Amino acid sequence: MRPSEATCLGSATISRSFEVDAILEQDYSVYYQKIWDSALETVTREDASPPFFAGVDVGGTSIKIGIVDDQGLRVGYASFPTEDEKGVPYAIERMKNTLDSLVQEANLASGDIVAIGLGTPGTMDIPTGYIVNPPNLPGWRNYPIRDSLAKATGKPVVFANDAGAAAFGEFWIGSGTSHQSIVMLTLGTGVGGGIIIDGQSVDGENSHGSECGHIVVDTAPDARLCSCGLRGHLEAYASATALVKRCEESLKAGVKSQLGDRLQEKNKITALDIASAAEAGDQLAFGLVMETADYLALGIANFMHIIDPSALILGGAMNFGGPANELGNNFLERIRESTRKITLPIISKNVSIEFALLGGDAGYIGAAGLARESYLRRQ
Numbered sequence: 001m002r003p004s005e006a007t008c009l010g011s012a013t014i015s016r017s018f019e020v021d022a023i024l025e026q027d028y029s030v031y032y033q034k035i036w037d038s039a040l041e042t043v044t045r046e047d048a049s050p051p052f053f054a055g056v057d058v059g060g061t062s063i064k065i066g067i068v069d070d071q072g073l074r075v076g077y078a079s080f081p082t083e084d085e086k087g088v089p090y091a092i093e094r095m096k097n098t099l100d101s102l103v104q105e106a107n108l109a110s111g112d113i114v115a116i117g118l119g120t121p122g123t124m125d126i127p128t129g130y131i132v133n134p135p136n137l138p139g140w141r142n143y144p145i146r147d148s149l150a151k152a153t154g155k156p157v158v159f160a161n162d163a164g165a166a167a168f169g170e171f172w173i174g175s176g177t178s179h180q181s182i183v184m185l186t187l188g189t190g191v192g193g194g195i196i197i198d199g200q201s202v203d204g205e206n207s208h209g210s211e212c213g214h215i216v217v218d219t220a221p222d223a224r225l226c227s228c229g230l231r232g233h234l235e236a237y238a239s240a241t242a243l244v245k246r247c248e249e250s251l252k253a254g255v256k257s258q259l260g261d262r263l264q265e266k267n268k269i270t271a272l273d274i275a276s277a278a279e280a281g282d283q284l285a286f287g288l289v290m291e292t293a294d295y296l297a298l299g300i301a302n303f304m305h306i307i308d309p310s311a312l313i314l315g316g317a318m319n320f321g322g323p324a325n326e327l328g329n330n331f332l333e334r335i336r337e338s339t340r341k342i343t344l345p346i347i348s349k350n351v352s353i354e355f356a357l358l359g360g361d362a363g364y365i366g367a368a369g370l371a372r373e374s375y376l377r378r379q
């Protein structure tokens, strides 16, 4: 069942991005966390349809927990700081206590929650339920996180990669609701991704089957270095970090831009500085945003040819204001055009390339959705 009408979003999830000058001063990742908070409405128990599922989305900065009904409608939500230095058992205790409070606040009984979905960053081992070595959570190595949460809560827990969970969230109640197969790229400090084919998340043999940011787009020996240590990966060209790097290189090479003053003033540039300058008509900044779209198209064309998906969804904070913003629309249109130029027409003609809808809610919603899938399979 595809409950496509279940979304109850404020549509301008990201468009506030350019309204708050103070945030423009901050580092992109900080900004990401700030606006990447929840935008979903919460409905009452009376308006919801059981059974209920909990979704947990573990991030480097915060852990988000939501309870949703059978249609993906949210009946409860909370988040708290990850504090990874306190270790996984501490986090699991907080997850359990938070979930208990949410159950109470939503007028549910503990037994109303039939399954929990848990999304964490990799590296991970999905079949055994271990979080292995996540770079953003140094205190969380080699821990049986799935079974520990199951023991603490007494519920079955489904374990997933965070980006895969976000893709499933969009597939379930976001941009992907009318599609059977989607590829989602999350554009932020890095480039993440998730692939859903015929309703199944592609996890792969080693739990890292949808590492969309690490596909090769440049084979030159001096190709850009990726955060993973290898060269030529999409993330090294199309992430917010890469955008800033390319901008700094152009400025150092003497290209004229209002960003030159900004770099001198602050000794650094952020992706938001570039977005603001592009919106103000700065040619270098606008060109860099369009170049980012062209790089993304290289990666997207590869996914198109391998998977032939019905939708390609762009999530993450680097959406240049999204559909509510002219720059966001230019960015999206350029991605569509550049992708069409290098993709077989039979594949590209009907594909839908769109921005994601769920913003920072996608992860825990998708985790809950995966728990629901697993629950339905067991019935």
Ligand SMILES: [Zn+2]
Residues within 6 Å of the ligand: 213, 214, 226, 227, 228, 229, 230, 233, 235
């Ligand atoms: Zn890489």
